[in-house]
Amino acid sequence: MSIMTVSFICSERSQLSKTIPAPKRTKPVLLTAIGRVERETGLAKDTLRVWERRYGFPKPLRDGNGERVYPPEQVEKLRVIRRLMDGGMRPGKLVNATLAQLSERFGASRVEDSSRSGEPSPMTEYLPLIKAREAGVLQRQLAHDLMRLGLQRFVVDVVAPLNVGVGEAWTRGELEIYEEHLYSEQVQHVLRQALASAPRMTRDPRLLLTTLPGEQHQIGLLMAQACLAVEGAECLSLGPQTPARDIVLAARAHRVDVVGLSFSSAIRLREARAAVVDLRKHLDRSIGIWAGGGLWAGMKEPVAGVTMIASLDAIPAVLSQWREQHSKAVYA
Amino acid sequence: MSIMTVSFICSERSQLSKTIPAPKRTKPVLLTAIGRVERETGLAKDTLRVWERRYGFPKPLRDGNGERVYPPEQVEKLRVIRRLMDGGMRPGKLVNATLAQLSERFGASRVEDSSRSGEPSPMTEYLPLIKAREAGVLQRQLAHDLMRLGLQRFVVDVVAPLNVGVGEAWTRGELEIYEEHLYSEQVQHVLRQALASAPRMTRDPRLLLTTLPGEQHQIGLLMAQACLAVEGAECLSLGPQTPARDIVLAARAHRVDVVGLSFSSAIRLREARAAVVDLRKHLDRSIGIWAGGGLWAGMKEPVAGVTMIASLDAIPAVLSQWREQHSKAVYA
DNA sequence: GTAAAATATTTGTCATAGACAAAAACTTCG
DNA sequence: CGAAGTTTTTGTCTATGACAAATATTTTAC
Structure with missing residues (x-):
């Protein structure tokens, strides 16, 4: 976990700010090698290969060395499948569905929750704040609810449902990952603050x-x-x-x-x-x-x-x- | 990132506190399958297999299905090797050395640093605190140094060298991973506090x-x-x-x-x-x-x-x- | 009808061994 | 001594087969 050394290699200014040349894009198509797909989707290389063999999906192209390269749509679909599997579904039923069909499946697992009662979910209040990209406002709102409800209720009634909701919103394509990251960072901040000041x-x-x-x-x-x-x-x-x-x-x-x-x-x-x-x-x-x-x-x-x-x-x-x-x- | 659902399956007490039966240990030997070794050492399965083929290390036993099972010493050695490689060394020179020989190598990369001057390193002050397992004391000392030096100098002169030092101490076997985790958690806490209160x-x-x-x-x-x-x-x-x-x-x-x-x-x-x-x-x-x-x-x-x-x-x-x-x- | 047991399918992970390209180390040449 | 070329090292990829654990489905018993 050693993170920073104290050496100072940046004494030459010319090296320091090499912001000049700026590379030109070679190809607009972004193909992804299997190792990277594993990192991005969380599906093991072995799994990706065995799916290809068994189900015919994913069906990556091959580069000059005969190695798999995945086009972005397939990576995206894999991400969604992974997500659905975390919710308990099985891959055999998912791999041959279109992206649109997969999106429908998300509804199934959330019906009970959203239509359960007329009371306002924390999501309706917070989702706009997250999307508004105003970190400061989001944080203040969180801090406000914390004050209003107390730590216990704040965590149980606000943060926990929000986590679920944010995850689902991402799944439905309503939120980008970075928005989820930002939300997560703000919540952590507020929670740590609260913990620090608690006797x-x-x-x-x-x-x-x-x-x-x-x-x-x-x-x-x-x-x-x-x-x-x-x-x-x-x-x-x-x-x-x-x-x-x-x-x-x-x-x-x-x-x-x-x-x-x-x-x-x-x-x-x-x-x-x-x-x-x-x-x-x-x-x-x-x-x-x-x-x-x-x-x-x-x-x-x-x-x-x-x-x-x-x-x-x-x-x-x-x-x-x-x-x-x-x-x-x-x-x- | 959906983390907690709000369902409450714990209403039956009998299920809630199943602290009763308590399993008996079967074998005192702890053998690790290749997937777990990958997770613990950060060395890919492919790499582990190819090292075995090329260098003869690691040399795992086989279970009933002919699958690799690694004894703890080998996993430990792999961890140390990984660590040395992060420092720039090459595996070919490391795999056939004994654990003792590997430990010596650590000295090489740190001589310049430790013997550079007579001034007291933050390590001499903090290492005992980390080892004392007194989270509170450690945190107070950190907070104190933060006050004394200001955020900038605190980070540069205390935290950064400490990170390096703690990492090296772990490498040399002077600290356990959990002690490093605990240290890391305390530092994060202090830094976040400081960031929150900074205008x-x-x-x-x-x-x-x-x-x-x-x-x-x-x-x-x-x-x-x-x-x-x-x-x-x-x-x-x-x-x-x-x-x-x-x-x-x-x-x-x-x-x-x-x-x-x-x-x-x-x-x-x-x-x-x-x-x-x-x-x-x-x-x-x-x-x-x-x-x-x-x-x-x-x-x-x-x-x-x-x-x-x-x-x-x-x-x-x-x-x-x-x-x-x-x-x-x-x-x- | 429901519950339990038996059977079938699905699915992830592991094995083997060969190939290759990028990086690093070592030579050679000017 | 540095640049250019050569060799070694090293990680990752390929392919296909096998198997066990988890899940689904069917059969059997009550």
């Missing part, structure tokens, strides 16, 4: 918060931390992507009672499950594991020795339950 | 800050943002990992003057270079690109139309140069 109570349980490798999303972690801090739990966050081995070491070193893990739905259920099972295997039995994230709502059987928390709403209940059990143990 | 000047240039996909490290970005904010530049951060296409869109939408990219040394030079060249190709010529990070110190020829900033020290100079050129343009 630190040192009450049981002591929690170690992080995500497993591959899960990059910090917002889930921050939301959880906020909900836990409000309830007086002592949180220690390692940030995202801590390897299992290091979670075990850190949990021991800091003598925590519980390890809290956050999972976004951008990760596949079975992988997440396997990773949690693995962690449970190696972590001391006296230390609890709480796995949070909407991901778990779709799971059939729970993992032994792990508490699944599918909603932030559930955090207070889980906490009080833990405290109850723990106090009993002291008396017993 | 927002709206002076040219307008910057869009982010990292390219694959570059996860946020600290470099935050440090840059701090240095830029101090100098009065208007920063808009998208957080890490924005695809090139979206950087182009965002830069246009927000009418920025410059796109600032941060690169840690955990990424390979040629890949970074290629990515920057690609971005330059697609970004409007009127928008500048500043690529920051110690990475670029090792580069031979600069990229046309891109300003490389190898050190945070250089930021004020680059800024004033930009302003100078830009004001000239106005009068011309």
Whole structure:
């Protein structure tokens, strides 16, 4: 993680501002090699090749060396498919549909939510702000709602639905990725501010918060931390992507009672499950594991020795339950 | 990025706290499949296989299905090798060395730095705090130094060397990854606090800050943002990992003057270079690109139309140069 | 009819081995 | 000593086959 060295190679001005020549575009067509497609879509190279073999899609062109080059429409379609798969659909049904047909499928998974009641969703209020590209206004509105509702309700009623809504809006093509990034950055800012100013109570349980490798999303972690801090739990966050081995070491070193893990739905259920099972295997039995994230709502059987928390709403209940059990143990 | 759904599947207590059965460890030996090794070391599956074929290392065992399973020592050695390669060494010379021999090599790249002068490095002050596992104390010390030195000097003289030092300490086995994570989290916290309380000047240039996909490290970005904010530049951060296409869109939408990219040394030079060249190709010529990070110190020829900033020290100079050129343009 | 068990399909990941181009290191020449 | 040419190193790509885990479908039992 060493990031910056202190050497100073920029002493020559001529080198410093080489803003002069500016390259000319060679071809207006942008073809993407398989390695890059893997990075952009999150679909493994092996998977891309096997889909081509089995389903006939994607059907990349070949360059001079016989290597696959993907035109942008196919990459775009792959991105959408990946997105739908995260929502539980299977690739066999998706690859041979047109982009238009795929877009329709999105509706299916959201009907229950949007038409559930007449009450205004946070999305109707915030989406224009995000699209207006006014970072300052967005941040002030968030800060305002935070003040009005308090941290707990702000997270549960505003931020959590907003995350879902923003993700869906992106899926429907209503938002660009950069707008999502910008939103995410503002929310993180507001949440971190709130956490910093919240008084630190040192009450049981002591929690170690992080995500497993591959899960990059910090917002889930921050939301959880906020909900836990409000309830007086002592949180220690390692940030995202801590390897299992290091979670075990850190949990021991800091003598925590519980390890809290956050999972976004951008990760596949079975992988997440396997990773949690693995962690449970190696972590001391006296230390609890709480796995949070909407991901778990779709799971059939729970993992032994792990508490699944599918909603932030559930955090207070889980906490009080833990405290109850723990106090009993002291008396017993 | 949809992270949490609002469904509440935890209403049944029995499911909620399945902390009962607790699995028994089957085998004390921890064998790692190739996919996981890829994730943990950052070395592609193809690379792992081709090294095995060519150099005879790693030499994984095979499970019942003839699939590779890597014992922990080999994974550890791979991690160290990866680390050394990021420093510019070549794998052929490394794979057949013992772990002890590899550790020696680390010295080579740091001699110039540590023995350069007698002045106390921030490391001597902070390393004990990190190892003491007292997050609160560490944070207070950081905040104290921030107050004492001011944001600019704090970033350049304390945080930047600390990042390098912490990375090296990890390499030498003096720090665990989780300790690095914890340190990183505290630093981010302090930097974000400082940025939030800094008054927002709206002076040219307008910057869009982010990292390219694959570059996860946020600290470099935050440090840059701090240095830029101090100098009065208007920063808009998208957080890490924005695809090139979206950087182009965002830069246009927000009418920025410059796109600032941060690169840690955990990424390979040629890949970074290629990515920057690609971005330059697609970004409007009127928008500048500043690529920051110690990475670029090792580069031979600069990229046309891109300003490389190898050190945070250089930021004020680059800024004033930009302003100078830009004001000239106005009068011309 | 529903629930459980058995069977079938879908799907991702792994294996093998050969090929090649870009980068780095090493020679040779002026 | 530096430029130009040559060799080695190295990562990534290709192709096809195989298999197990997850999911869907059918059959069987109650």
